[in-house]
Amino acid sequence: MTPAALLLAASVIGYVLQIGTGAPISKATVTLSPFNGGTSASYTATTSTDGRFSFQNINPGEYRLSATRNGFVRIEYGAGQPNRPGLPITVRDGQELTDIKLQMTPAGTIAGRVFDRDGEPLANVSVVALKNSYQGGMRALNAVETARTNDLGEYRLFWLQPGQYFVSATPEPNLEDVAYRGEGYIPAYYPGATDPQSATSINLQPGMVFTGVDMTVAAVPTLRIQGEAINGLTGQPVRSASIMRFPVRGTPVLRNRPIAPISVNEDGRFMLRDVVPGSYELIATSGEGKNRLRARVLVNVGNADVQSVSLLMVPGVTLTGSITIDGPSSGSAAQDLQQMRVMLRPDPITQSAESPPGSPVGPTGTFTFQDVAYDDYRLTVSGMPENAYVKLARYGGKNVLDEGLRIDRQPNERFEIVVSRNSGNVTGSVQNDKLEPSANVTVILIPDLPRRARLDLYRMATTDAMGRFHIEGVPPGDYRAFSWEDIETGAWQDPEFIRNFEDRGNPVRVNENGTSNIQLRVIRPQV
Secondary structure, eight states: OOGGGGOOOEEEEEEEEETTTOOBOOSOEEEEEETTSOSSOOEEEEOOTTOEEEEEEEOSEEEEEEEEOTTEEOEETTOSSTTSOOOOEEEOTTOEEEEEEEEEEEOEEEEEEEEOTTSOBOSSEEEEEEEEEEETTEEEEEEEEEEEOOTTSEEEEEEEOSEEEEEEEEEOGGGOOOGGGTEEEOOEETTTBSSGGGOOOEEEOTTOEEOOOOEEOOEEEOEEEEEEEEETTTOOBOSSOEEEEEEOTTSOOOOSSOOOOEEOOTTSEEEEEEEOSEEEEEEEEESSGGGOEEEEEEEEEOSSOEEEEEEEEBOOEEEEEEEEEESOOSSOHHHHHHTOEEEEEESSOOTTOOOOOOEEOOTTSEEEEEEEOSEEEEEEEESOOTTOEEEEEEETTEEHHHHOEEEOSOOOOOEEEEEESOOEEEEEEEEOTTSOBOTTOEEEEEEOGGGTTOGGGOEEEEOOTTSEEEEEEEOSEEEEEEEESSOOTTGGGOHHHHHTTGGGSEEEEEOTTOEEEEEEEOBOOOO
């Protein structure tokens, strides 16, 4: 008989309750699943009228316990906030775990009406609840729930997790035939803005029905952008270019038809119709492979058509370089190098940005980028040895880690990159205002001000059940350490966000191959 056959089945019993009131929640679906992709089976139960659930004959192992129910926000055992990762439950051989409590938060609702400029209700309007999200240190609005207005112009966005929301409304193309009048729709943001940067947020509390979120949507005059695509090498018109239009962040976007690419005519000329006032990037591409040409230009549209836009199209450039590894090696340097990949990402990241394919590294450390478009870039290296970091990256004598890289011509220089294994460690613990351990909270190491643009230096960890954390592979230097009870992923890379918490961080210096220890006080969500 194998050792596995001698294991005794265990049980997990508990209750699902409403946070704050302790009222039992019936018909909730409770799931017991392997923690971090373990090999144990998953189990599902439904709570009874007293909120009770029971799992019997459970195999020993580490599990994730979660509960879902219509009208409430999903919760995991050990999570400080809804919809956040929880802590594992360890089930031992023959053990009976009882009286486990999962406390669920009631979801909220946002409701209102949408009108036209004459005060008439509008049906079939798309209304979206948006939340802040972060990408590459930049804030963006991300759609989390969508509804449509009925014949009275009414809408309801329901089962929303408590938090800060923005709401926008945009009519569909078949709502009203306005194209023949040279008009188009732009989104309206509550309470009456056409620019998302001017929208007012809604603080949705648990179980709240936030009513009166009314918006007026109006058609606005549309304009045209005209110009030509020119081959920057020959000065001749480009006859096969495709042109796309991307709104710059914070600019109203025409929504009564998609912004589809257009083609130039035989003379290389183009016309973009149905454009509302705002700022746009025009991206032109032509050809494939070595014959590919590109152009990118910013166009500001005011109260009149924009004419004579010149798209000077040029081929991409070739970039070369080499990587060396600093520090003790645990294996073959050639194998370590061939695991790496050098990447360039546009800076800043936008919806119109095009990242060149990552370049593999050869056994001698050399790499080559082909067909890199003119743009500003940030350099990163993936596949490095465990706990290694990019210590140095120069191009043409410039520190591209701190300054970034601008490509506006065919360069003659080469990259010089040094990857170091001599990183440091940071350990510590987090307490709440009562000096109790803060379990399952986020700990972030943020580099000092001169290096904040380097996203590769940021480090994140989560505290264990005793409030302790350990971060390995930290590049040497000065940092500030923060701990949040609840924070949007990536928010700490936004300079505007972190400015509000600068004095709440603790300074920490990390030395090569050294270990720094720090104690932190958790930052609670702002009400």
